[in-house]
Every structure is written in C-alpha cells, then in structure tokens.
Amino acid sequence: MEIIDYIVVGSGCTGAMTAETLAESGKRVLVLDVGIENESPSEVNADFITKRYTEKQQADFFLGKEFEVLSENTHPNMPQQMAQRKFMTELTDRFLPVASENFFPAESLALGGLGNGWGLGSCVFSANELKKVGLSTDLMNKSYKIIANRIGISGEKNDDASTFCHNNFIDLQPSIKLNPAAESLYSQYRKKETYFKQKKLYIGRPALALLTENKDNRQAYSYKDLDFYTNEDNSAYRPAITIQNLLKTGKIEYQKGWLALRFWEEHNYSVLECLHIETNKKKLFFATKLILSASTLSTARIVMRSFQKRDKLPILCNAYTYIPMVYWPFIGRRNIDKFCGLVQLAMFYDKNADHSEVAMASIYNYRSMLNFRILKQMPLNYADGMRFLQLLSPALFIAGIFHPADYQKQNFIQLQKSNSLSGDTLFTNYTFEENEANQIVETEKLYAKAFYKLNCLILSKISTNAGASIHYSGTLPFSENEQLFHLSPEGKLYGTNNVFVADGSGFKFLPGKGLTLSLMANAHIVAQNVLKNV
Amino acid sequence: MKQTMQHEAKLFAQYLGVKVDDKVLLTKYSDAIEKLKFSLNEKEENILRYLLKMPFLLPFIDGAWAFLKPENGIRKRILVMNALIETQPQYVQFFLNQKDVPFPIIKLIFRGLVAVLRGIIGVLLLLLFGWK
Numbered sequence: 128m129e130i131i132d133y134i135v136v137g138s139g140c141t142g143a144m145t146a147e148t149l150a151e152s153g154k155r156v157l158v159l160d161v162g163i164e165n166e167s168p169s170e171v172n173a174d175f176i177t178k179r180y181t182e183k184q185q186a187d188f189f190l191g192k193e194f195e196v197l198s199e200n201t202h203p204n205m206p207q208q209m210a211q212r213k214f215m216t217e218l219t220d221r222f223l224p225v226a227s228e229n230f231f232p233a234e235s236l237a238l239g240g241l242g243n244g245w246g247l248g249s250c251v252f253s254a255n256e257l258k259k260v261g262l263s264t265d266l267m268n269k270s271y272k273i274i275a276n277r278i279g280i281s282g283e284k285n286d287d288a289s290t291f292c293h294n295n296f297i298d299l300q301p302s303i304k305l306n307p308a309a310e311s312l313y314s315q316y317r318k319k320e321t322y323f324k325q326k327k328l329y330i331g332r333p334a335l336a337l338l339t340e341n342k343d344n345r346q347a348y349s350y351k352d353l354d355f356y357t358n359e360d361n362s363a364y365r366p367a368i369t370i371q372n373l374l375k376t377g378k379i380e381y382q383k384g385w386l387a388l389r390f391w392e393e394h395n396y397s398v399l400e401c402l403h404i405e406t407n408k409k410k411l412f413f414a415t416k417l418i419l420s421a422s423t424l425s426t427a428r429i430v431m432r433s434f435q436k437r438d439k440l441p442i443l444c445n446a447y448t449y450i451p452m453v454y455w456p457f458i459g460r461r462n463i464d465k466f467c468g469l470v471q472l473a474m475f476y477d478k479n480a481d482h483s484e485v486a487m488a489s490i491y492n493y494r495s496m497l498n499f500r501i502l503k504q505m506p507l508n509y510a511d512g513m514r515f516l517q518l519l520s521p522a523l524f525i526a527g528i529f530h531p532a533d534y535q536k537q538n539f540i541q542l543q544k545s546n547s548l549s550g551d552t553l554f555t556n557y558t559f560e561e562n563e564a565n566q567i568v569e570t571e572k573l574y575a576k577a578f579y580k581l582n583c584l585i586l587s588k589i590s591t592n593a594g595a596s597i598h599y600s601g602t603l604p605f606s607e608n609e610q611l612f613h614l615s616p617e618g619k620l621y622g623t624n625n626v627f628v629a630d631g632s633g634f635k636f637l638p639g640k641g642l643t644l645s646l647m648a649n650a651h652i653v654a655q656n657v658l659k660n661v
Numbered sequence: 662m663k664q665t666m667q668h669e670a671k672l673f674a675q676y677l678g679v680k681v682d683d684k685v686l687l688t689k690y691s692d693a694i695e696k697l698k699f700s701l702n703e704k705e706e707n708i709l710r711y712l713l714k715m716p717f718l719l720p721f722i723d724g725a726w727a728f729l730k731p732e733n734g735i736r737k738r739i740l741v742m743n744a745l746i747e748t749q750p751q752y753v754q755f756f757l758n759q760k761d762v763p764f765p766i767i768k769l770i771f772r773g774l775v776a777v778l779r780g781i782i783g784v785l786l787l788l789l790f791g792w793k
Binding site: 176179180181182183185186188189190193194196197198199455458459460461462497498499502503505506507508509510511512513514515516517518519520521 | 676677678689693696697719720721723724727728731736739740741743744745747748749750753755756757758759760761762763765766768769772773775776777779780783
C-alpha cells in the first residue's frame with residue numbers, strides 16, 4: 128500500500144491552484160482526474176477575417192467535422208458550444224447523470240474542467256461579499272494577489288469598474304484594446320456618466336485572465352478573434368497550463384481516467400475509491416491528506432456517497448439573463464482584422480451602494496460565432512434575414528447579466544440510487560421565489576434602460592434556465608460549528624480528519640460578479656491550510 | 662447523393678442567393694443532413710415537394726414559418742445550408758461588409774419591411790394551402 132502525501136481530485140481552476148500551492152512544499156502531490164482532452168485541437172494560422180476570406184476547409188473549423196455546432200443534441204445550458212470545446216462536457220451524461228425538471232448544471236470531466244470555457248472575467252469579491260460568502264477578507268486579498276501573479280491578469284487600473292473588478296489589490300497588465308464599437312459605446316457612457324451613477328450603474332474595462340504582455344512561456348494576446356475556438360500561445364489562462372507546467376517540472380504526478388467515487392478514513396490516512404472510465408474497474412488510492420476540488424456538484428456527489436446519507440444539500444446558482452442588442456451607430460460598418468471576441472466592457476449594478484449585492488453584465492461584441500446562430504432566432508425568412516444581419520452584425524452586442532444568488536429553501540441537490548455507472552443519479556431542483564424573481568426582472572429592466580440610453584436597441588431579453596450561468600456553489604457551506612455536510616472556515620470537511628474541500632462548495636452566497644478568481648484564491652488558502660496541518 | 666436531396670440542396674442554395682452548380686456545397690449539405698439526422702415528417706415532405714415545383718413560394722412560406730413555426734423541419738434544413746454558405750470563402754461577401762455600407766439604416770429598414778411583408782403574405786398562403 129502506497130500512501131501519497133496529498134491527493135488532489137480534479138484539475139479545474141481550483142484543482143490546478145491547489146496542486147501548485149501544495150507542490151511548493153516539495154511533498155508528493157498526485158492529481159487524480161478523468162482528464163478528457165481535446166484530441167484534435169485546431170491549428171490557427173490566420174485571424175478570423177483571413178480565415179473567412181481564404182480558407183476552403185473553414186466549415187470543419189467553424190461548424191465541426193461532424194457539424195456538431197448545428198446539432199440539436201447539445202447540453203441544455205450550453206447550446207452555443209463550439210466543436211473545439213465539446214470535449215469539455217464529454218461523458219458527463221454517462222458518469223455524472225442528473226435528473227431534474229428545472230436545473231441542468233453543466234459539469235466537466237475534462238483536463239482543466241469548466242476552466243476550458245471560462246470567460247476570463249477576474250473579479251475580486253468586496254469585503255461585504257466575502258463576509259456573506261464566509262471567507263476572510265484579509266486572507267482572500269493576499270491570495271488574490273498571489274493568484275493574479277500566477278495566472279496573469281490584464282485590466283484597467285483606474286476606471287469606474289476597477290473598484291468592482293480588482294480594487295487595486297492585484298498587479299495588472301495593461302488592458303486589452305477595445306473594438307471600435309465597444310470604444311464608441313464606452314464614450315457614450317462617459318458622456319452620460321452622471322445618469323448612470325445616479326442609477327448605481329458603473330461601466331468599465333473588466334479585468335481578464337488574458338495576457339497583454341508575454342509572461343513565462345505564454346505570449347501576449349494577438350487579436351485574431353478566434354477566442355471561442357483556440358487559445359493561441361496560451362494567452363488566455365486555462366488550468367491545463369498549470370497542470371502541464373507542474374508535470375513538466377516534475378512537481379506533481381497526474382493520473383487520468385479516474386473518476387473519484389467515495390472516500391473513507393483509516394488510522395491516519397484517507398482511502399479514495401475511484402472508477403476507471405474505460406475499464407470500469409475500481410482502484411483504491413491512499414493519501415495522508417485528501418483535497419476535493421472536483422467542482423461544487425462533483426464534490427457533493429463524492430461526499431454524499433462517502434457519508435452514505437441521502438440528505439438534501441443546498442445549492443446556489445446565479446440567475447443569468449442575456450440581452451442581444453444593436454448599437455445603431457455601427458450598423459453597416461466594415462469589418463476589421465484586429466478584433467477581440469472576449470468581454471469588452473462590464474456594467475455593474477450596485478443595488479445597495481455598498482458592494483454587497485452587485486449584479487454584473489459582461490458586454491461582448493458579436494462576430495466570430497457566425498451569423499447563422501443569430502439568424503436562427505430572428506422571426507424573418509432566412510434569405511432576407513441573411514442580408515438584414517449582414518448590415519446588423521458590426522453593431523451587434525450581447526450583454527450577459529449575472530444576478531447575485533442567496534440560499535432558497537426549495538433549491539437542493541440529492542443523490543438517489545440508480546443503474547448508472549457510478550450507481551447513482553443527482554436529483555436537482557432550482558426555482559426562484561417570487562421576491563427573487565421580481566428582483567431579477569427589475570434588474571433586467573434597469574439594464575435594458577441603461578443600454579437604451581447608450582443608443583442600443585434591445586432585440587430581446589432572454590432569461591435562461593436555472594444552471595445556465597455555470598456558476599454553482601454552497602452545497603457544503605462554511606460553518607464555525609462542527610456539523611456534517613459543512614466545511615470549517617479553513618476548508619476542512621467536518622466529520623473527517625484529513626479531507627479538505629478546495630472548490631466552491633463552501634461559498635454561502637454567490638455574488639453576481641464572476642467567481643472563478645475567488646474560487647482559485649480560496650483553493651490557494653485551503654491548500655495552505657492543508658500544509659499547515661490545520 | 663440522392664436526386665431529391667440534390668434538388669432540395671439546389672433549391673435552398675438558390676433561395677439564399679448562391680450559384681446552384683457548387684458541387685462541394687451540395688455534397689456537404691447532404692452529408693450534414695445525414696449526420697445531423699434532420700428528417701422531415703410526412704407533412705413537411707409533402708410541402709417540400711410543392712416547394713421544389715414552385716420555388717418562388719419559399720421566401721413567403723419560410724417567412725411565415727419564422728413567425729408561426731420556427732422549429733419547422735424544412736427551416737432547420739435551410740439553416741444548415743445557410744451555415745454551410747457562411748463558411749465557404751467564395752460567399753463571405755454575403756456575411757461580412759468589406760467596406761462601410763452607405764445609408765445603412767435606410768437599407769436595414771427596407772430589408773426588414775420586405776421580410777415582414779413576405780412573412781404576412783406567407784401566413785395567408787399557409788392558410789390558403791392548409792400548410793399551417
């Protein structure tokens with residue numbers, strides 16, 4: 128029997144950061160993962176415009192060799208997924224089955240997990256938000272800085288969004304250059320700033336986990352506008368970069384193909400039972416300390432199986448609305464070569480004016496996802512719609528609004544026995560109480576008015592199904608009191624001696640701002656606590 | 662490629678404004694429909710047969726379905742053709758403006774009005790033919 132110092136389950140954003148912190152101790156770290164990879168990553172030798180004008184085989188690139196992008200068999204909450212990112216959700220229906228009428232979370236068994244599709248928005252949580260989440264402000268602010276230095280974050284130091292994005296706690300590379308339409312939209316905001324501030328709305332440049340200057344062996348972003356298809360020169364941070372670097376330098380071990388099922392403790396070590404996804408054989412791994420960072424829902428599955436209880440666990444998920452709109456001054460404009468498909472601007476709504484319940488809209492220029500996806504949703508015949516959209520597309524923006532989420536008693540997850548390969552299915556329920564639903568509608572209206580004020584014509588307001596934000600947390604809440612299915616503030620799972628949870632399971636509140644940077648910062652703190660032998 | 666599939670592909674390509682002798686495109690269309698399993702029900706098959714004989718009706722009928730039945734099987738297939746055309750370099754000018762378009766708002770309003778008018782006529786035709 129071989130006992131490894133630290134076993135980390137999962138290789139997503141939190142798993143990667145946990146592994147990196149633990150590896151700094153020089154002890155033996157094993158990352159266990161299903162680890163599905165993109166078998167045929169696309170080669171990029173041109174920017175979007177050159178590709179569109181010259182490449183004969185571009186249909187394979189943009190639609191997928193099996194026309195996956197046109198398929199109707201997509202994940203209900205990831206209908207716009209590119210062929211290049213299909214690997215992210217591969218096999219989840221077999222190994223992570225979900226039964227629900229209203230909540231279909233997106234999960235991943237890929238190397239790098241859902242971090243492969245992260246929009247790169249990197250916001251720190253305010254002191255008020257951290258308090259509600261259950262995290263220490265001092266520790267998190269220090270950790271944000273460390274994580275930012277590891278992954279590389281670009282952004283604007285001083286604009287109206289900076290207090291929401293980074294509050295100057297982290298070192299920043301210069302912000303990305305705005306696309307001309309976004310630049311123009313932003314200048315509209317500057318002219319009407321007073322109106323927006325009266326409404327507690329603030330627009331600025333979001334901080335992004337995207338390099339605008341070279342860092343280590345990664346290159347600065349090159350504005351090829353193929354951001355949803357490839358990650359050229361690793362300019363965007365993806366957790367697989369960390370895992371591969373740690374592997375190259377021999378700081379960690381990595382075993383793929385293993386789905387963690389359950390754990391138990393014996394003497395002074397933990398035993399982890401895993402299922403091999405190809406052979407369906409089970410194997411036991413032994414660790415002095417076990418760190419679960421498989422994602423909020425996967426970790427909950429492992430813990431529920433391990434405690435052999437069929438309790439209902441709470442769950443948090445940001446409601447998500449998206450608003451396609453037309454910025455009319457740019458209708459009929461020519462297309463330019465250097466362009467960025469990533470989030471251009473962020474609009475924050477600070478409802479209580481104290482950074483405690485902030486909603487965020489990420490504003491994207493729409494181009495590289497191709498016109499046919501929009502055309503499909505237009506109530507026009509396709510031939511006229513095609514010409515209509517040609518004029519419209521340079522002016523198209525999509526705003527994705529994340530609403531903050533608090534616990535609601537009707538929302539839960541529960542593991543039920545089934546004939547699935549893991550022996551169970553996750554039953555989920557997620558609905559919005561009247562108050563929350565009304566607040567969401569009010570926020571949507573406020574944003575719609577604000578965009579109208581910026582000369583945007585709203586095409587529609589689309590309230591998505593619960594789960595579409597792909598932000599989940601709160602299944603094993605932080606607690607000062609020792610109780611089952613809760614975490615200590617240090618991230619240790621109550622009821623165990625050596626099991627820690629380093630993902631978002633403990634977060635008791637989900638701010639509307641993107642949570643990924645905070646997940647990584649918390650994972651670093653948990654890993655430090657593991658090393659301190661808390 | 663089946664004869665009917667070829668006719669159908671030509672009909673949709675022509676409708677979207679593309680030359681009908683592009684064999685690569687026609688083959689790709691057939692391949693896509695097969696892989697995506699976008700089959701038509703009996704009623705849709707019948708309507709498609711009529712449309713193949715009377716292609717001038719397609720903009721109207723398609724416009725009416727866009728309002729009334731956007732998930733119609735024939736519309737799904739037209740969208741496949743649209744996506745294929747969008748990803749062929751020779752047709753890129755239908756999707757991306759190389760230069761600033763003069764009087765864009767007027768053109769946009771005109772396009773929109775034409776499309777809406779076709780949709781309204783299409784609804785009347787659907788009622789007339791009993792294809793609703």
